[in-house]
Amino acid sequence: MATLVRDAMSTVVLTIGPAHTLRRAARLMPARRVGAAVAPAPDAGGVGILAERDILDSVGAGQDPDREPAHLHTTTDVVFAAPGWTLEDAVRAMARGGFRHLFLLDDREPVGVVSARDIIRCWSPVRREAPAAPVGTAAA
Template identity: 55%
Template sequence: MQVREAMSSQVLVVGPEHTLRQAARMMSARGVGSAVVIDPDSEGIGIMTERDVLKAIGAGLDCDVERTGAHLTWDVVYAGPDWTVAEAAAAMARGGFRHLVVLEGREVAGVISVRDIMRVWAESQVVAAT
């Protein structure tokens, strides 16, 4: 199975000036564990995860003051939509990531998460058992 079949194409995009609370609220409302951060003044695409929010809270930072741009990963590992799900899982395991931004060319096509990989794995096990 390819990443394009397992990824979520409904991507939450936030700017680097959103507060951590704003990003967390949007992530919670959408039921996602990450937000893609696009800075129009910068090259590249970053990702902010629930883990980044948790680290900031654990450090005692004010989520109404802190901006996403200061708490994200710019050194992102990108997956291609033609990758296999196994390749995405291996990249996540190597890097210790739970989310990969999926790029098609220079455009964000989606995000694949550990949850997506578990879902398609579980579905394949049900099909194999019947």
């Protein structure tokens, strides 16, 4: 039987408000242990997704994260999943869209998010005796 996204998803859904700056979003994401947030996209007439990469792109371009409104950096061409999707459905959508987070909607409300990392955890065998990382290397 296929694993469903609802079995792999996190129910922690961070919503970034229209007044949030990129710095505020960057502080909230690790505090909630998430890599993406739902954000209003007033220019697109709906919601968008703000991911860590969007923040990095802005900072890398020399923009001030204390002044940049988060909603200006959202991805508005968003694909949402239903909790009944399989992980295979999610992987296909993520690969096609080139993104690492997929928000799940139930009754048009975000109820969870599944990340590429969540899917890897579901598909990987349980770590029995994971080898230690060599000294001087960083674990991902």
